[in-house]
Structure formats: C-alpha cells, structure tokens
Amino acid sequence: MNDRRILMVGLAVAVVLLLGGAFLLTRGGADSDRFAQCRASVVAGGAGALGGPFELTSETGARVTDAQVFTKPSLLYFGYTFCPDVCPLDSARNAEAIDLLAERGIDAQPVFITVDPKRDTPEVVAEFTDNLHEDMLGLTGTVEEIDAVSKQWKNYYKVNDDGSDYYLVDHMTNTYLVLPEHGTVEFFHRDLTPEDLAQRVACFVNAS
Secondary structure (H helix, E strand, C coil), rough: CCHHHHHHHHCCCCCHHHHHHHHHHHHHHHHCCCCCCCCCCCCCCHHHHHHCCCCECCCCCCEHHHHHCCCCCCCEEECCCCCCCHHHCCCCCHHHHHHHHHHCCCCCEEEEECCCCCCCCHHHHHHHHHHHHCCCCCECCCHHHHHHHHHHCCCCCEEECCCCCCCEECCCCEEEEEECCCCCEECCCCCCCCHHHHHHHHHHHHHH
16 A cells, blocks of 8 residues: 555656646747747758857948947848849838838838948948938948858858959848847848738847
C-alpha cells in the first residue's frame, strides 16, 4: 500500500513537472519572438541576424551612425539613383506606405542606402530622396563602407561598370523593417502594395 502511494505521488509530481516545463517553453517562445503573429518571412538565423552597426554619409554630408538613423520605425531599401525603373518604383511604394502609416498615427521613415557610391554623392542622393518623400533619408559612403553594410543585411549587389556613364547595378529588392531597440525584425518583397506594406508594418510596431 505504501509502495503504491509512493508510486502515485511520484507520478503526480512528474505530471506537474512536465506541465510546468511545457508552460515555460511556451512562454519562453513567445518572449523570444513577440512578433511571431506578424512574421511571414523565414530568415536563416532569424531576422535578428540581419543588420548591424555602421557609419555612413547622409545626404547632407554629415557622418551618421545606425543609432542616429534608426530612431523610429524605418523601411530600409538598398538601391541606386541611376536605376531605370525598379528603385524609383520600390522607393515610391515605401514612401506611400509611410504616409499610410502616418494616417494610423505611426511615425515612421523611409531610408535609402545606395549601392552605387561612385555616382551617388550626397547631393545626388538628396535630389533622389527629396523627389520621393520629404522624410526619406539617403545614405552613401565609400565602396568599402557600402560593401560592409550590405553584407550586414545580406543584401546582394553587383556593379556592372563597363566604363560608361550609364552602367547598371544588379541588386536585391527587399525592403527591411528596422525598429529602434529591436533591430531588423522583417523584410518585405516588392510585390506588396503600399496598403499591404503599411498593414504589415503596423502589426510589428503595435507589437513592439
């Protein structure tokens, strides 16, 4: 009888431990990714594996760090001002999404980093961004700096410099969502409409 009672108590303790462990695992998973309900992409190493510290030159000519740039929710895009079609369209989509977010009471900004620093001086970048959105921040730098920051966001690009003034640059067209204190939490493909993009960004901002 005593042995049976001991066995029953042991089983009860085991059940409690299992349930408690499951609870902790579930709670830990939720804490480790508070944006799970908003996320659609799959990033090797997690979205937190994208991005990192940098120092670049803003369109005003000032040197700025990532901490100075990402002070609010930001839609980050890598492109170049001489791009014939994709970059202007993607950047305009991002700018429209920023305005839609503002209507929701969400203060966000579009950020443009060139992958063509040879031609994209601060003055050239400023003209490009000013034509798209008054709050769009353009960044450039040396070839080495652009290479480094692109690698941090796993952003591929290739300059096809044939010696002419009209060479093209192959590059990825993802837009990255960077949140203060959280870093890069998601990336979006170019097939999203401004409305869909704003909706997705709002989910992350509200969950942050």
